[in-house]
Amino acid sequence: DQQVKQNSPSLSVQEGRISILNCDYTNSMFDYFLWYKKYPAEGPTFLISISSIKDKNEDGRFTVFLNKSAKHLSLHIVPSQPGDSAVYFCAASAWEAGKSTFGDGTTLTVKP
């Protein structure tokens, strides 16, 4: 039972356009969500997070939206840059768990 799903294994966008990465979850106990970015031969690095008490969090070019009723979140990157090309992992956690559950990742390619 995969509790965090990223249904798009890959996404390709043109430089300067918007990238939208999606994530769905099934566990209603999840109340905190994170996005990590991973380059080849490196570990994932934290990008942005959102608490379930919010529906939007913005940090520069990165914005995460949370739709609790749909159990869906998305990461928007505007404008996309070639350096954004990486694997993006969605992660979710519940207060009492002390751990995060990760999706399988989406490989983003930004073409110059």
Add this chain to the structure above:
Amino acid sequence: DAGVIQSPRHEVTEMGQEVTLRCKPISGHNSLFWYRQTMMRGLELLIYFNNNVPIDDSGMPEDRFSAKMPNASFSTLKIQPSEPRDSAVYFCASTSGGGFRNQPQHFGDGTRLSIL
């Protein structure tokens, strides 16, 4: 500041051999996580420690896998005996805050393990 340090970066060994992966968390972090990444199963949590105590090892695949954290600055993940299906990238991550979900995890660069 030094990040999470994992060693070795690459390990190639023959089936049946013992494999030991090492991790040094960020100083001051009190939670440590071991993950395995494969094409088939994605990034899966194997075990995590809080204040050097194993809290959840439900992700450890079988008895061939064991993990220890003898002190706050060192952890090992051991596979004995190793099998070809153990080939994967193993990540260690640490965080502060007693493992509360508010704190993002800091990952090492991983150990790429190949079992022949």
